[in-house]
Amino acid sequence: MQRKPTALGIELAADGFVFSSNPDHGSAVKPNTVTQRYRRMCARLGWDMHIHQLRHFSATELIAAGVDIRTVAGRLGHGGGGTTTLRVYSAWVAEADQRAAASLAGRLLP
Helix, strand or coil: CCCCHHHHCCCCCCCCCCCCCCCCCCCCCCHHHHHHHHHHHHHHHCCCCCCHHHHHHHHHHHHHCCCCHHHHHHHHCCCHHHHHHHHHHHHHHHHHHHHHHHHHHHHHCC
């Protein structure tokens, strides 16, 4: 059964929320709702993790994929042009830089 809002004739709000209990996503759920549901899901699956780790996962995956630091910083809500992002995720940036250097060297050397 298809349950997408458009299939039900519901137009999504242009400024809608990702986490919403309304079909049009026009209002946000309470902040703790997502955290509580995530915690319960992890407990059922036997995972020892919290929702903030998804933020770290997102940032490290973006950096590993070669997304520039300013873009990653913007997605995380970090101001200052990426300084905070670099401080927190510097090990991942160094690793991505090493991969980039190896890739370039592989193309330059016969």
